[in-house]
Amino acid sequence: MSDTAVSLQNLTLAYGETVAVPSLNLDIHKGELVALLGPSGCGKTTTMRAIAGLMTPRSGTIMIDGVDVTKVSANKRGVGLVFQSYALFPHLSGFENVAFGLRLKRTPAAVITQKVEAGLELVGLSHLAERMPAELSGGQQQRLSLARSLVMEPKVLLLDEPLSNLDARLRLEMRTELQTLQRQTGITMVFVTHDQAEALALADRIVLMKDGVIEQTGTPEDLYNRPNTVFAADFVGFENIFKVSGNTASNSMVIASDTGELNLNYRSDASHLAWRPEGVIIGSGPHAGVVAGVAFAGNKREYVITTDAGKIRADVDASESAVQIGETVSFELPESSARPLREAL
Ligand SMILES: Nc1ncnc2c1ncn2[C@@H]1O[C@H](COP(=O)(O)OP(=O)(O)OP(=O)(O)O)[C@@H](O)[C@H]1O
Ligand SMILES: [Mg+2]
Incomplete structure (x- = not known):
């Protein structure tokens, strides 16, 4: 059987x-x-x-x-x-x-x-x-x-x-x-x-x-x-998806959205990289962006941040103090939480 x-x-x-x-x-x-x-x-x-x-x-x-x-x-x-x-x-x-x-x-x-x-x-x-x-x-x-x-x-x-x-x-x-x-x-x-x-x-x-x-x-x-x-x-909620547009040196690359680019200090062979909102670090890191929106959602705050590579969604534990709309924050897209993707099947 x-x-x-x-x-x-x-x-x-x-x-x-x-x-x-x-x-x-x-x-x-x-x-x-x-x-x-x-x-x-x-x-x-x-x-x-x-x-x-x-x-x-x-x-x-x-x-x-x-x-x-x-x-x-x-x-x-x-x-x-x-x-x-x-x-x-x-x-x-x-x-x-x-x-x-x-x-x-x-x-x-x-x-x-x-x-x-x-x-x-x-x-x-x-x-x-x-x-x-x-x-x-x-x-x-x-x-x-x-x-x-x-x-x-x-x-x-x-x-x-x-x-x-x-x-x-x-x-x-x-x-x-x-x-x-x-x-x-x-x-x-x-x-x-x-x-x-x-x-x-x-x-x-x-x-x-x-x-x-x-x-x-x-x-x-x-x-x-x-x-x-x-x-x-x-479909499963990786809200930050970027195209890897090129490796610039032995240890860096550029990721791009429709509206711009960011330099990251590591490399990937994938065609795209994605981060969940909770995989983005806010408050420290090599990049800067401006808070465009923040919503309180019980256990977390949901941020929208305007960056050189367009809008990024980030979730931060609600116990951290809130960053206000209009403020500039540093952020990081860590290698450890990056999901490598193919463009299509
Ligand atoms: N009776 C029909 N005649 C012609 N085309 C149809 C017919 N029923 C479905 N289709 C087409 O077949 C495709 C698949 O439809 P289907 O109903 O299986 O989708 P679905 O995944 O169930 O979508 P939904 O989540 O909206 O229910 C669609 O492009 C639809 O337009
Ligand atoms: Mg159906």
């Missing part, structure tokens, strides 16, 4: 003339929670639709549990889908919404009762089984739609931005619950989001997409700390 739940091989997905995904290769392991991350239009939903069988690939192969399902219809793939809109039946109770798919499959009544009760229990809704969807909060409706998919015991559960309709607090709560649920059931999940914080918090592995192509995959820590390209770095 292989431990691959879903295998996408040379998958080309197109809408008429529009090729949304040119050639995708991705293996998802059993029990894994994979987050598909990327900007709007990068092909996340298209990829999910193809796995679910709602879209026929132009070419390539989709395997589920080792079986080629490329030509198998959606309802025979054992794939569950949860979308951003809950799509609950408004005229059915919570219980009946969850039971719906099982009734379609002509499951015996006693088994339905048992499975629905277990499903509702899993998402913490047992006490609200008789309520109609309109009598439930957004988070409860979302959990109901999860339970409805879970009782079908899918081999793979696909979740397309399932939390995006929820307010910030509920979203955080549901995020944790989803993760717990995934650990409890061991179900393979593919979770789509364009929110990097959500992907980092939830996933075993992140697949970052750009224009239908996988830009980088890795654990949340990998991606957060070691993005490889300018796009990936930008």
Whole structure:
């Protein structure tokens, strides 16, 4: 038995003339929670639709549990889908919404009762089984739609931005619950989001997409700390990204933005270097800039500094005294916190 739940091989997905995904290769392991991350239009939903069988690939192969399902219809793939809109039946109770798919499959009544009760229990809704969807909060409706998919015991559960309709607090709560649920059931999940914080918090592995192509995959820590390209770095919050425009001597180089340059007293062979705001040192260092903005953010202050190489974002511990707008500060872009990048794949 292989431990691959879903295998996408040379998958080309197109809408008429529009090729949304040119050639995708991705293996998802059993029990894994994979987050598909990327900007709007990068092909996340298209990829999910193809796995679910709602879209026929132009070419390539989709395997589920080792079986080629490329030509198998959606309802025979054992794939569950949860979308951003809950799509609950408004005229059915919570219980009946969850039971719906099982009734379609002509499951015996006693088994339905048992499975629905277990499903509702899993998402913490047992006490609200008789309520109609309109009598439930957004988070409860979302959990109901999860339970409805879970009782079908899918081999793979696909979740397309399932939390995006929820307010910030509920979203955080549901995020944790989803993760717990995934650990409890061991179900393979593919979770789509364009929110990097959500992907980092939830996933075993992140697949970052750009224009239908996988830009980088890795654990949340990998991606957060070691993005490889300018796009990936930008996506995971390296707010200061510069082009290395040339090594000037054996131990120095010039980095450049669209608006100017800075000389640094070390060298890099990378095409670009990036610093997180917390990787920039303020208050000492070889460079000078003018504070253009400062925002208090609880445990830190967020500075925008105008420098010879344009605006730099720097975060400083809030226990340090504040520098005022208009003041000149010295700063450093340390070699130790510089992330080397490639321009593109
Ligand atoms: N029905 C369609 N007909 C034609 N083109 C489409 C269709 N659906 C999507 N596309 C195109 O395919 C590409 C990928 O779309 P997709 O919906 O997969 O993006 P996404 O990553 O899910 O974006 P979002 O974060 O906005 O949901 C986009 O360029 C989009 O315009
Ligand atoms: Mg989408």
